[in-house]
Amino acid sequence: MKGFSYLRNVATLELNRDACIDCGRCSEVCPHQVFSLEENKARLINFDACMECGACAKNCPAAAIRVDAGVGCATGLINEWLREQNFYRVSKECC
């Protein structure tokens, strides 16, 4: 996404190239063009653009991708922490 870049080296995305069967799904679903298909395997070409939406891992038929998916939303994380601390849930959700 031109003009926008978030923190570097934080994404939990992992690709197991040995398991990849070159179906192309990951590059079809990724809205940030993180994958490219090279030498009959998927490759991570834009790791820092990953927003951890989980689309690639969910749609990989070979289970070659792992990502700790979730919404990157401050309010949501605060609410989650409050819930973990057994406070009552605060009103706003992310989406």
Next chain:
Amino acid sequence: MPQVATTLAFADRLGAWKARWGIGRLNYLVPPGLYAVGAPTPDAPVLVTANYKMSYDIVRSSLTGRNVWLLVLETYGINVWCAAGKGTFGTEELVRRIGISGLAGAVMHRRLILPILGAPGVAAHEVKKQTGFTIRYAAIRAGDLPAYLDNGMVTTPAMQELTFTLRERSVLIPVELVQALKPTALTAAVLFIAGAALKGPADGLTTVYAYLGAVVAGAAIAPLLLPWIPGRSFAVKGAVTGLTWITAFYLLAGGQGWSVPATAAAFLSIPAVSAFYALNFTGCTNYTSRSGVKKEMRIALPTMGCAVIFSALMVLAGRFL
């Protein structure tokens, strides 16, 4: 078979406007099921969308003059992207809806066209296994559907790339402001009472203005100017707009007359408030990762808290020592 109109009535546009301002947002939905756009044949393509009325409206109005099937999933009035994240726009609902709607009898082929932003909820290979239907993820924006259909169902790189234009950012701001309304009003009241009790009503009012400006700087200005404000971190971006605001306010509102502790407190706490609201905007963006926001919050929240507490202590100390 319910027939779909492809032109939007005034009521649809009014509804969309109200939804943006957070008025009756949750009641804004369409019954799920299979719909006919135009007069689709058993060979016509099948598009899948959410029952959030704004998504449905954009999809149907982009299909004017075409003959296609529209399969609307039950996402409880939530848009495709958010519903996919929650899993309601998901494999299970899609499989169930294909069954209930009798889609297999209405069409000869076994192909579905899904929005790319629905992919986090749907496992295409699972749907194929359970229903026989093959999924193509077409485009991010419904507005690209006509081009996709005319293009022999090929996704161009532009259709697959997310954007976050000034216009796309600005439609998100009303909801941000409405959601900030209640806590902001409460805080403003507390600030006014505190300021008035410590110095006088005029100073109370100045404090409130400075604070309101900080909220706007964080919740509206930072999102609008997002790509042009330095820094990758949203908290840093917010602090930058907050600092700009308090500097302008200091110059314009006669800050030279403020006491030293009050000035220091203003320059410390106002950027912190703006940073908090800017960080909040991460929930509306389409490129911030959960791990990134977590990392940023671990550093930013304690920093903001300390800045605010330290500011309050300075003002109190300046008054009583």
